[in-house]
Amino acid sequence: MVEHKNRTEKKYYNIASLEKGIRMLELLAAHGELSVSEAARLMDTNRAGSHRFISTLKDLGYVEKNSSNKYQPTLKIMALSQKVADRFEIRRMAKPHMHRLSMMYKETINLGLFKNQEIIHIDKIDSLEVLRMDSALGDKAPAYCTGLGKSILAFLPDHELDHYVNTVDRRPLAPNTITDKDEFLQELSRIRRNGYAIDDEEMTIGLRCIAAPIFDHNHYPAYAISISGPAMRLTHRALEDIKSHILKVSEDLSHKMGS
Amino acid sequence: MVEHKNRTEKKYYNIASLEKGIRMLELLAAHGELSVSEAARLMDTNRAGSHRFISTLKDLGYVEKNSSNKYQPTLKIMALSQKVADRFEIRRMAKPHMHRLSMMYKETINLGLFKNQEIIHIDKIDSLEVLRMDSALGDKAPAYCTGLGKSILAFLPDHELDHYVNTVDRRPLAPNTITDKDEFLQELSRIRRNGYAIDDEEMTIGLRCIAAPIFDHNHYPAYAISISGPAMRLTHRALEDIKSHILKVSEDLSHKMGS
DNA sequence: ATAATACGTATCATATATTGAAACGTTCGT
DNA sequence: ACGAACGTTTCAATATATGATACGTATTAT
Known part of the structure; x- marks a missing residue:
């Protein structure tokens, strides 16, 4: 009778019914299929209780x-899973490339995701130098004034880009932020020709960056990878060296993603 | 106040907290990441409520x-998803083959899964003939006296097969059921040489069947495919014709599964 | 064939888990 | 440096899950 009630040690603000329901789903997945009463036995409850959870999941x-x-579980879990996996897959595959770039150039490497017209930092390797950009995972940044963002925008489908340029406010955040629409479109067309984007103190004064898009299996520029550092170290001369490397990495990752 | 309470139309024996919790997980997956208060707004509750569900999922x-x-959701969903997907993947891939076999031979085609020393029928195409085997999806059958079962047993790893032969009761279910241990092991060795198994009225009197194993990416004979029908139609002569086709199909499916 | 048992599903009163408000310390934006 | 927004915890009120009960059907034993 003691072990039957020792769940009092649980954080009392957790939802017991959610835990039980998920556990039921896990059991169904593990066993492939279960009857109401089999599940009842495994969940240590009666048939009525078991039926309620299964019926809800149904x-x-x-x-x-x-x-x-x-x-038995349906394929609906796949839909959930797919969304989550996509986000992790690019990280897993990009990691070795990022480490290599980090060791070669000693600057910060960023991996970004384009979502809701913004860039979300989904992975990074910090530069070991004292003077470095200090961004946190999950941070958001505008797309129009970052290397990651511009490299993606340049390869967006026409209608999506149209919508972006016409709705997003390109407020100046640093000396070189491109605010003029025509100038901005020219910049994107330049990026499209080169395959990479340079952010030359457009978001943060003193910060320079070079980025290239990564295409997913739909040939959509869902991600981008960048190297960023202080303008005094990341000179235009230095960027010239990095250029081909980052392009090679982005192409390889696009290929790995099925593009 | 009315639309706020119209959930009374719900089946009252469903678990509301489970529905909310799953909805929370779906939202997190759809948005990639959410703060407690963002989730609270999307779920139409307050921060405390939102936090409880997220904390539970955490x-x-x-x-x-x-x-x-x-x-943000973790990759743990993948584990669930994988278990479910495996079951469906073989079905999806086997379907066209099964249809082709069905059209060629006009007999019942079965797809079986080996689990807990039994065969579970996970898919089938019924023969259109009046006289036919009537099995339901999800039905279980013993492995030792079915084509599906024997074809899998023959390719099991040694220790697993040992355990099977020594623990499973080979009770006679039909005239030709192989009950003797040595005779059974000889039969399996014959199947291993041939690549396919024949069930000649070993489980059901009057029913004959030919089956071949399908190997998963671990080279494990997780599944099998079979053609079964009345002994009077499915003569040994007829089986001779079918043999190479079913072998070809099983090899193709094994290859598709990554074996 | 027939009885007995096991099972899935539905209903209800009651015990309990969930809820929203309130509060506290922290972080963020200005 | 200030105020607002947020994450987290607590607690009492109450909406909800629970177990017993019941009923019709499928399965198994006799």
């Missing part, structure tokens, strides 16, 4: 009844 | 906090 579409009166 | 390992105080 209504949510994560579980279905097969012809032998057993319940 | 403790379950499905969600983690990133460095910008947002919560």
Whole structure:
């Protein structure tokens, strides 16, 4: 009777029913299929209780009844999983490239994701130098004035780019921010020709950066990779050296993503 | 006040907290990452409520906090998803082959999964003939006296096969059921040489069947495919014709599964 | 064939888990 | 340096999950 009630040690602000429901889904996935009463035994409850959870999961579409009166998980979990996996897959594949670039150039390497017209930093390797850009994972940045952003924008489908240029406010954040629409479109066309983008103190004064887009299996520029550092170290001369390397990396990653 | 309470139309034996929790997970997956208060707004609740669900998902390992105080789904969903997907993947890939075999031979085609020393029927195409085997999806059958089962057993790793032969009761279910251990091991060795198994009225009187194993990416004979029908139609002569086709199909599917 | 058992599903009163408000310390934006 | 927004924790009120009960059907044993 003691081990039956020792769940009091749990944080009392957790949702017990959610834990049980997820556990039910895990059991169904592990066993492939379960009847209401089999599940009841595994969950240490009665048939009525078991049925309630399974029925809820069924209504949510994560579980279905097969012809032998057993319940089995559906492929709906795949939809969830896919969304999550995509985000992690690029990180896993980019990591070795990022390390190599980091060792070669001793500057900060960033991996960005384009979402809701913004750049989200999904991975990075910090420069070991004292003077360095200090961004946190998950931070957001505008696309129009960053290397990551511009390299992606340049390869967006026409209608999406149109929408971007016409709706996003290009407020000046640093001396060189490109605010004029025509000038901005020219810049994107230049990037499209080169394959890479340079952010020359357009978001942060003193910060320079070179970036290239990474295309996913839909040939969509979902991600970008960049090297950024203080303008005094990352001279235009230095960028010239880095250029071909980062292009090579972005092409390789695009290929790995199925593009 | 009315639209706020019209959830009374729901089946009252569903678990509301589970629905909300899953919805929270879906939102996190769709948005990539969300803060407690962003989620609160999307879920139409307050920060405390939102936090409770996220915290629960975090403790379950499905969600983690990133460095910008947002919560994002982890790869744990993949583990769930993978288990489910495996079951469906073989079905999806086997379907066209099964249809082709069905049209060629006009008999019942079965796809089986080996689990807990039993065969589970995970897909089938019924023969259009009046006289036919009537099995339901999800039905279980013993492995030792079915084509599907024997074709898999024959290619099991040694220690697993040992365990099977020594623990499973080979009770006679039909005239030709192989009950003797040595005779059974000889049969498996014959199947290993041929690559396919024949069930000659070993489980059901009057029913004959030919089956071949399908290997997964671990080179494990996780599945098998079979053609079964009445012994009077599925003569040994007929089986001779079918043999090479079913072998070809099973090899192709093994290859597609990464074996 | 028939009885007995196991099972899936539905309903209800009651016990309990969830809820929203309130509060505290921290972070963020200005 | 200030105020607002946020994440987290606590607690009492109450909306919700629970277990018992019941019923019709499938499965198994006799």
